[in-house]
Amino acid sequence: xxxxxxxxxxxxxxEAETVTLSCTYxxxxxxxxxxxxxxxxSRQMILVIRQEAYKQQNATENRFSVNFQKAAKSFSLKISDxxxxxxxxxxxxxxxxxxxxxxxxxxxRLTINP
Amino acid sequence: xxxxxxxxxFRVLKTGQSMTLLCAQDMNHEYMYWYRQDPGMxxxxxxxxxxxxxxxxxxxxxGYNVSRLKKQNFLLGLESAAPSQTSVYFCASGASGTYNExxxxxxxxxxxx
Numbered sequence: 165x166x167x168x169x170x171x172x173x174x175x176x177x178x179e180a181e182t183v184t185l186s187c188t189y190x191x192x193x194x195x196x197x198x199x200x201x202x203x204x205x206s207r208q209m210i211l212v213i214r215q216e217a218y219k220q221q222n223a224t225e226n227r228f229s230v231n232f233q234k235a236a237k238s239f240s241l242k243i244s245d246x247x248x249x250x251x252x253x254x255x256x257x258x259x260x261x262x263x264x265x266x267x268x269x270x271x272x273r274l275t276i277n278p
Numbered sequence: 279x280x281x282x283x284x285x286x287x288f289r290v291l292k293t294g295q296s297m298t299l300l301c302a303q304d305m306n307h308e309y310m311y312w313y314r315q316d317p318g319m320x321x322x323x324x325x326x327x328x329x330x331x332x333x334x335x336x337x338x339x340x341g342y343n344v345s346r347l348k349k350q351n352f353l354l355g356l357e358s359a360a361p362s363q364t365s366v367y368f369c370a371s372g373a374s375g376t377y378n379e380x381x382x383x384x385x386x387x388x389x390x391x
Contacts (some may be wrong), residue, residue: 168320197377209321209368209382216377255320259378264309264328265336266380268320 166191168258170269177246178277184231185241185272187256195261198239200230203271204252212254215239217261243274251276280304282383284369290389291359299354299386301369309372310352311336311380312344314365321368327352359390 167190177183189198200212215223215232223230227247231240243250256269285300301310308329313321313336323336327346341363343355352371356363366387370380 199379201382207366207385209370211379211381214377214379257320264311264326264334264378265323266311266313266321268322270318270320 166193166258166260166267168256168267168269170254170256170272172272173270174273174275176275176277177243179246179248181246182242182244183246183274185243185254185256185274187239187241187269189237189239189256189258189267191237191258191260193260197259197261198230198232199257199259199266200228200239200241201255201257201268202250202252203255204249209255213241246276248276248278250274282369282371282381284367284383284386286386287384288387290391291356292391293360295359296355296357297359297388298356299367299369299388301352301354301371301383302350303352303369303371303381304350305371305373305381306349307371307373307381308349309374309378309380310346311370311372312342312352312354313368313370314338315368315385316365324354324367359388361390364388364390 198215253271257266311326312324325344330349369383372380
């Protein structure tokens with residue numbers, strides 16, 4: 165079974181600095197997709213960024229980028245120029261190609277210090 | 279567009295009571311999902327549907343039933359609520375495509391006493 169592990173229950177960063185959230189996953193599949201979701205105190209799950217396993221180029225969305233290391237099964241999220249609005253729980257998720265189920269990690273709570 | 283909406287937002291039940299959670303989406307998505315989120319854990323899939331009239335079991339289906347009579351609605355039922363079903367429930371919808379991206383509703387906090 166596929167598993168997703170986020171080893172950092174909590175992280176904190178100073179406003180305007182850069183922070184990296186870790187995620188590792190375990191799969192024997194070659195066709196899969198990876199996602200980072202943000203869950204602010206409002207509880208709404210918001211997709212931050214996504215990556216297809218076949219694409220070697222790391223995905224980027226404005227201040228958010230990933231470091232996708234396929235051989236190491238690692239998918240870390242880098243947030244540059246951190247803002248107060250970035251404070252939230254962040255979840256890494258995996259989906260096997262052709263499957264419906266998203267497998268989530270346990271989450272990392274990110275605090276932004278002003 | 280309202281996106282994905284869930285009714286109700288909060289509910290308190292007594293053990294043994296039944297209830298139905300309603301999810302509605304206005305994005306014409308084929309796929310719909312029900313997840314639960316427990317403290318210290320990510321979301322886990324309960325049931326899902328790949329189209330009107332179809333449903334399938336997810337990772338933690340026991341104690342729940344679902345129905346997808348209309349494309350835009352996905353209902354989650356608890357026939358006899360148990361304290362172990364105290365959780366936050368999220369509905370999501372998605373369209374077929376490369377990423378099959380899922381869009382989530384705001385969640386329902388359910389407490390079973």
